[in-house]
Amino acid sequence: MPLFQSLPGFREFYPEALARRNHLFRLWRQTALTFGFVEYDAPVLEPLELYKAKSGEEIEQQLFSFTDKGGREVVLRPELTPTACRMVGAKANALKRPIKWFNIGEFYRYERAQKGRERSFSQLNADIFGEAGVEADIELIALLVQCLTAFGLTEQDxxxxxxxxxxxxxxxxxxxxxxxxxxxxxxxxxxxxxxxxxxxxxxxxxxxxxxxxxxxxxxxxxxxxxxxxxxxxxxxxxxxxxxxxxxxxxxxxxxxxxxxxxxxxxxxxxxxxxxxxxxxxxxxxxxRKGDLRALAGGGRYNDLVKKLGGPDLPAAGFAIGDVTMGLLLEQRGLMPAFINAPDVCVAYDGEAGRLAAFPDIQTLRAAGVRVEYPLKELAFGKQLKAALESGAKLALIYGGDELARGVVKLRDLTERHEREVPREQVPAAVRDFLTGA
RNA sequence: GCGACCGUAGCUCAGUCGGUUAGAGCACCAGAUUGUGGAUCUGGGUGUCGCGGGUUCGAUCCCCGUCGGUCGCCCCA
Incomplete structure (x- = not known):
């Protein structure tokens, strides 16, 4: 039993969990970029006043707030909208219109955790500033929909x-x-x-x-x-x-x-x-099944930039959270299984096989291919078993027999068949295999 | 902030009507294994029975408190 535990509601992401979260972030980011939104980032810690001004004081009980060493009342941000309004408001005259911004970040609330809600959670935020017409609302709703359909969700979901x-x-x-x-x-x-x-x-x-x-x-x-x-x-x-x-x-x-x-x-x-x-x-x-809380929410907030001291700038935006989204994708079987899988696993015979494999491993990795190999020599059976369990599609076999003949075996781990390739052609053969050529 | 339920290994759980050294499956680690697939065999328990206190000759078990978890309420950004 560990002596220290993480604080309640704060999440630790072991590699498998982080791979799932990254999957969300990757598609969200890609989708927002295709809609012409640009990414920005902002502080995680903000002055309490930023939220008090807008939401009234009773919300303070839900804020993760404390006094810092300089005596300032500070808050781990519960949402991004006020921060975004401050940033845009401060430079509104210098920003090209329309202002289409997005951010992916972590947010906090001081509350008891429950299904679909933690004390820390991540969100995609997307906002359009400076456009009062419904064109902005259309653009945002279209982005929201694609941020969900990008994962394979449909109007059935x-x-x-x-x-x-x-x-x-x-x-x-x-x-x-x-x-x-x-x-x-x-x-x-x-x-x-x-x-x-x-x-x-x-x-x-x-x-x-x-x-x-x-x-x-x-x-x-x-x-x-x-x-x-x-x-x-x-x-x-x-x-x-x-x-x-x-x-x-x-x-x-x-x-x-x-x-x-x-x-x-x-x-x-x-x-x-x-x-x-x-x-x-x-x-x-x-x-649609209705057993989860809201996936995303948003709308127009035409007065907020001005209320926070900026110019009179119309705005609208939305946020999607990672917690409910992750639950829904799991429920629908839309969360990929082998997100951490390498492309290629190497198996080798002895120190000579290891050293023979290294140049190819380096070449492939430099070309962006994800290559994994056993740090310590294992029996071939174990190496191949490990290769299979890793989710890799291809194994490269640097055995003594093959090396003596100047070849390497490429084993297709899915189809369970293999062929030999002259050593100098290994990187090209691997690339062809991975691109389906 | 409020309420209900729960807490034994990494996971799922058993167990002790209160009694000596706490178990199983899965997972994990090592080996059998010097060349080919999720296998098999062997070995390994990896544990502060959440924590603290009380009752008791003796507590993982009973009592109280506390911490943590789950679910719900409030709230939802």
Whole structure:
């Protein structure tokens, strides 16, 4: 039993686990790059104020915060959005538009771990700054979908639920509610799926019981699952803001349809997202079987850059977490098995065989081929067994008989057959084999 | 922060109605093995029975506390 343990909720990545995580990171990064997003990085430790300013003080209990040796109140970052807003805000005038940034990093929260949640977790964050139109929202949702389909997930596995805080605000205003009531109702709407009627308790405590007719309208609006339903519900209120918003919706959905993404996206006004800083379209990706928590979430936060002291810069973004994503890929059998496998395993006979193999090993490695060989000589049976268990596709055999004849055996570990190749042709033969030539 | 359940080897677990030196399978290590496939055989236990205290002649077992884990609540970035 080890004397020291890692801190609760903090994850250690043994090679196999890290290979799985790297698999996620690699495809996320590749996908974000293909969408023209550029990668940046940011501090892991931030001043407490950065999050207090935005989220209110009660969130502090969820923050991994402490006082540093200089007496500063600091936080292990719980999310990237405020940091990104600060960075972009500071140089907004110098940055080429559109600003499409992504980052892959680790985040922290001080909380009891549970399924799909740890105290440390990694996320892909992707954001677009400086574009107020639905073009940015389309781009982000398209990236989100491809960040999931890149792993082999399909519309059978997940869906993106799309909603709109602006639409909710405009609708509730049209029903005659003031700003404070609207804000309280958005919280209730966010909780309604989980809590049902109890979601309205906080509102009732604050403003008294919700009028039954009003509540009926809100509950009906919350069930909406399509644009035509939105249009029908809003007919009595037709006018400037609402009409323009419906036009935004149409352009958003038309754009997604033209990208052939309609099958992944479902209108669902029951989603509004808990965080106060969201302003317009919001979306969440869910496992369709529904036994996991959200895979990803995001939306528009047009006011945040300014609130954090920057210019008035519209923005939208999303994040995908590695924990739920990893669970889903495991469940669907989409996590590759031999991620750490070498391309080639060498087996050799004695010191002479070892030395004969070394030049080829060096040449192949220099060419980017992953080559493994036993550091200490083992019986051939064991060497080949180890080669097979490693997941390598090819074994190179430097035996005494072969070397005496100036050849090396290439053994196809999958097909179980082998052929001899003149020693000087080994690197070329290996490359041909690996490229399928 | 709250609640429920759990804690014996790297993993899955057995065990002791409280009794001497704590077990199995898998995994791992070494050898049989000086040339060919997940095999077989031999050898190896790799352990502070989570930790601390209490009860007891004696505690891995019973009691209390604590730490850790799992799941849920709160919250969800």
């Amino acid at each position: 997940f869906q993106v639920r799309l909603s709109d805080r602006d639409l909710w605000c405009y609708y509730l205003e049209a029903l005659g509610l003031d700003e404070a009531r609207v804000r309280a109702l958005l919280v209730a709407i966010d909780k309604h799926e989980r809590l049902g009627d109890a979601a309205f308790k906080n509102y009732a405590d604050q403003f008294g019981p919700l009028d039954a007719v009003l509540k009926g309208k809100i509950l009906a609006f919350l069930q909406i699952k399509s644009l035509p339903q939105i249009e029908t519900a809003l007919k009595p209120f037709s006018g400037g803001k609402l009409d323009a918003r419906i036009a935004d919706w149409r352009r958003l959905l038309d754009g997604l349809a033209a990208m052939n993404l309609a099958r992944f996206v479902e209108v669902d006004l029951g989603v509004v997202r808990g965080l106060a800083y969201y302003t317009g379209f919001v979306f969440e990706a869910f496992d």
